[in-house]
Amino acid sequence: xxxxxxxxxxxxxxxxxxxxxxxxxxxxxxxxxxxxxxxxxxxxxxxxxxxxxxxxxxxxxxxxxxxxxxxxxxxxxxxxxxxxxxxxxxxxxxxxxxxxxxxxxxxxxxxxxxxxxxxxxxx
Amino acid sequence: xxxxxxxxxxxxxxxxxxxxxxxxxxxxxxxxxxxxxxxxxxxxxxxxxxxxxxxxxxxxxxxxxxxxxxxxxxxxxxxxxxxxxxxxxxxxxxxxxxxxxxxxxxxxxxxxxxxxxxxxxxxxxxxxxxxxxxxxxxxxxxxxxxxxxxxxxxxxxxxxxxxxxxxxxxxxxxxxxxxxxxxxxxxxxxxxxxxxxxxxxxxxxxxxxxxxxxxxxxxxxxxxxxxxxxxxxxxxxxxxxxxxxxxxxxxxxxxxxxxxxxxxxxxxxxxxxxxxxxxxxxxxxxxxxxxxxxxxxxxxxxxxxxxxxxxxxxxxxxxxxxxxxxxxxxxxxxxxxxxxxxxxxxxxxxxxxxxxxxxxxxxxxxxxxxxxxxxxxxxxxxxxxxxxxxxxxxxxxxxxxxxxxxxxxxxxxxxxxxxxxxx
Numbered sequence: 253x254x255x256x257x258x259x260x261x262x263x264x265x266x267x268x269x270x271x272x273x274x275x276x277x278x279x280x281x282x283x284x285x286x287x288x289x290x291x292x293x294x295x296x297x298x299x300x301x302x303x304x305x306x307x308x309x310x311x312x313x314x315x316x317x318x319x320x321x322x323x324x325x326x327x328x329x330x331x332x333x334x335x336x337x338x339x340x341x342x343x344x345x346x347x348x349x350x351x352x353x354x355x356x357x358x359x360x361x362x363x364x365x366x367x368x369x370x371x372x373x374x375x
Numbered sequence: 376x377x378x379x380x381x382x383x384x385x386x387x388x389x390x391x392x393x394x395x396x397x398x399x400x401x402x403x404x405x406x407x408x409x410x411x412x413x414x415x416x417x418x419x420x421x422x423x424x425x426x427x428x429x430x431x432x433x434x435x436x437x438x439x440x441x442x443x444x445x446x447x448x449x450x451x452x453x454x455x456x457x458x459x460x461x462x463x464x465x466x467x468x469x470x471x472x473x474x475x476x477x478x479x480x481x482x483x484x485x486x487x488x489x490x491x492x493x494x495x496x497x498x499x500x501x502x503x504x505x506x507x508x509x510x511x512x513x514x515x516x517x518x519x520x521x522x523x524x525x526x527x528x529x530x531x532x533x534x535x536x537x538x539x540x541x542x543x544x545x546x547x548x549x550x551x552x553x554x555x556x557x558x559x560x561x562x563x564x565x566x567x568x569x570x571x572x573x574x575x576x577x578x579x580x581x582x583x584x585x586x587x588x589x590x591x592x593x594x595x596x597x598x599x600x601x602x603x604x605x606x607x608x609x610x611x612x613x614x615x616x617x618x619x620x621x622x623x624x625x626x627x628x629x630x631x632x633x634x635x636x637x638x639x640x641x642x643x644x645x646x647x648x649x650x651x652x653x654x655x656x657x658x659x660x661x662x663x664x665x666x667x668x669x670x671x672x673x674x675x676x677x678x679x680x681x682x683x684x685x686x687x688x689x690x691x692x693x694x695x696x697x698x699x700x701x702x703x704x705x706x707x708x709x710x711x712x713x714x715x716x717x718x719x720x721x722x723x724x725x726x727x728x729x730x731x732x733x734x735x736x737x738x739x740x741x742x743x744x745x746x747x748x749x750x751x752x753x754x755x756x757x758x759x760x761x762x763x764x765x766x767x768x769x770x771x772x773x774x775x776x777x778x779x780x781x782x783x784x785x786x787x788x789x790x791x792x793x794x795x796x797x798x
Contacts, residue, residue, distance in 0.1 A: 256667065257695045260644070260710045264703050273707060287692040293665045296642020300710065341692075365679055367698040368671070368705040375703050 253366050256297070256340035259306050261366070263352035263359075265374045271354040274305040277312055280348035280361075287341050294336055295327045301340070310339060383434045384458065385427040385441070386559075386604065388451040388517075391783030392791070393632040394418035397425050397448035400635075404444050409433055422520070422563050423783060425449075431487075438491040441607045447615075447631040447662070452607040453557050454492070457483040461560055461599040469525050473533045476516075476558055476601070480537025483603045485556075492605060494553040511548040512538060515606070517559035521599065534558040534603065555606035562599045616657050616689040619681035623724045625654045625717055625754075629784060633715060633791065634659035637752050641665035643712040646744070648701040648737070649673075653682035653694065655715055660691040669711075671699035702736040706744040714741050714751035721757050722787075730757055734764045742773045742796065750777075751794040756787050765792075773797060 263272035307318050317335060326332050350359040350366065357374070360367050389397035398418035406414055406427065414429040429437065441452055459479055465471040495510045514535025516527050523530070535547060538556045545554075613620075615627040633655065639645050643666045647655045650670030660668045668691075672678040678698055686694050699705055718737065721730035734757070741751055751774075755761050764770055773796060780791040 253697070254695060257669065257697070260706050262705060262707050264705045285692075288664070290641075290665055292641040293667075293693075294642070296640070296665075297644075297667070300642075300644070302707070363679070363683075365683065365696055365698060369673065369698050369700055370703065375700070 253345050253361055253364055254341055255306065255309065255343050255345070258309060258345065258350070259301055259340070261350070261368070263355060263357055265352065265355050265357050265370060268352060268355040268357070272352055274302070274309055275350035275359065276353055277309065277345065278349040278351055280313055280345050282313060283344045283346050284342050285344055289334060289337050291330070291333050294333050298326060298336070306340070315339065381431050382428050383431055383437060384455040385437065386453045386455050386602065387425040387427070387446070387449045388453070389423055389425050389448050390629045390632050391423035392421055392781050393448070393629070393636070394420055394423070394425050396632040396635045400446055400448045401425060401427065404446060405440050408440055409436065419564050421781065422561065424564070434487060434491050438607070445610060448628050449609070450612050450626070450628050452609055453604040454488050454607060455602050455604040456485050456488055458600060458602045461601045466599055472523065472525055473530070476530060476533045477537040479601060480534050480556070480558065480603050481540045485541070485605065488605050489554065492554070492607070494608060508546045509542065509544040510554060511552045512545050512554040512556055513547060513549050513552040514538065515555055515557045517557070519559055519561040520563040521560055530558065556603070557606055558601065558603050560599055560601045562597065564600065616661060617652065617654065617685040618688045619684050620652045620654070621677060621681065624652045627654060627658050629782070630654045630658035631662065633752060633754065634662055636791070637713050637715045637750070639663055639666045639713050643667070644669065644710065645713045645715050646671065646711045647716045648699065648704060648714070648741070649716050649718055650682060650696070651677055653685050653696065655717065656694045657685055657689050657691060659715065660694045661689060664693055666693065668694045670694060670696045671701070671704070673698070673700050701740060702733065704740045704744050708743055709746045711744045712746055712749055714745055714753070716752070717754040720755055727760070731760060734760055735767070738764055738770055745796055747796060747798055749796050753792045753794065754782070754789060755792065756789045758790055761792065
């Protein structure tokens with residue numbers, strides 16, 4: 253699972269409606285997999301990212317390369333875009349868990365695939 | 376005989392209801408390369424057929440193009456060698472039907488087509504070639520929209536028989552053949568272009584039998600057309616971009632066309648929340664590399680083994696898979712740009728009772744995760760149920776039904792619902 257996807261995920265256990273994003277990683281095993289650099293995708297995706305959540309998540313994972321704030325003219329800054337590309341598209345979490353900061357529910361990640369299914373009583 | 380040796384006629388079998396998408400692709404990849412004015416391309420709406428007609432001199436070029444270019448919306452390509460009107464009195468008599476098919480096949484001019492296709496001893500090593508045999512063939516028949524008491528395999532065998540009479544030095548081989556000789560009939564076309572080209576003129580029909588005059592013509596025009604042709608060898612679409620599929624997996628050609636209808640832009644996030652073996656996200660991802668395609672599926676083996684296997688097999692790097700429940704999606708509000716999905720129909724996947732419980736929940740979920748004014752493209756055969764749900768007050772308040780497009784899948788009447796969020 254790429255970090256871009258994690259940036260979209262929130263906890264959906266019944267009645268867990270606040271402080272349910274972003275999910276915290278635990279025992280995460282990362283893998284970097286190269287992908288073609290696609291600035292057009294990044295430029296259009298950027299406004300949709302929750303930047304603060306992304307920065308906090310990367311710090312949690314031991315990655316400290318992202319700036320706390322978006323640089324001016326980020327969309328024209330190729331160096332920044334390449335960094336963004338590497339972070340959100342090339343960084344995969346292959347194993348581990350995601351924990352909801354609110355209700356502590358655990359979502360497991362196995363072989364790159366997050367399991368977002370809930371038990372019937374949690375829906 | 377309504378065939379014209381001045382012209383070449385190619386028939387493309389494409390997803391029914393999505394002929395206009397196939398026409399666009401064929402124009403972009405084939406017609407544009409012919410560099411010729413008098414080429415007509417006709418999307419015959421709701422028949423699953425697109426026709427290309429051009430000058431006979433272009434046959435070799437055209438065959439080279441068709442042999443080398445992958446047309447992603449096309450299931451099958453046929454070079455039509457003859458097209459005749461099937462007389463009613465023959466059609467309603469079983470024996471006469473078979474005779475007529477045989478006779479038409481035997482009287483068809485195949486030579487220029489076989490010479491251009493050059494499939495003799497296709498892919499065989501030198502020592503395997505049986506030089507006493509000019510070529511191997513089989514017959515195939517498509518009934519299209521017309522039922523008949525004589526069964527399809529038998530009609531196919533008469534096509535084969537007719538061909539064999541004309542080419543006694545060819546041998547029948549049902550599998551591992553060089554040439555597939557195809558017969559097909561239809562009543563469901565009245566498009567004038569097909570009839571016009573017999574007198575040497577080709578009119579390019581841009582309106583694609585949408586106008587009233589042609590509609591009327593189709594209703595009155597009860598003629599049955601019989602076409603005989605030869606198949607162009609193309610990639611088997613069933614296994615395109617995948618190694619695994621399930622009993623209700625969508626044909627990749629249809630998935631390709633749907634992705635083209637949705638037409639996402641760079642940076643978009645497209646979600647299929649019932650992705651199954653991943654056909655839609657994978658076909659979409661391979662055509663729209665600037666887009667993130669997310670597939671969510673509730674069944675573990677289907678997703679973790681089959682869908683994942685297919686993503687690896689295809690090698691796309693813009694698909695994300697997850698185990699998820701469409702009744703309770705795990706995405707942030709308004710974080711998805713487009714929904715493109717094929718929901719369970721309650722026929723082979725689930726039952727009417729199960730989908731009754733699913734659809735309202737699905738609608739609530741996609742309403743939450745889809746961005747403001749975002750669009751949802753939903754394929755389903757469960758019209759009665761879906762129309763009911765769309766009429767619920769809360770649903771009406773949230774969604775506009777932009778269009779309901781009939782598409783044919785596996786012989787069922789299926790629809791593509793195109794919805795947009797009001798707010």
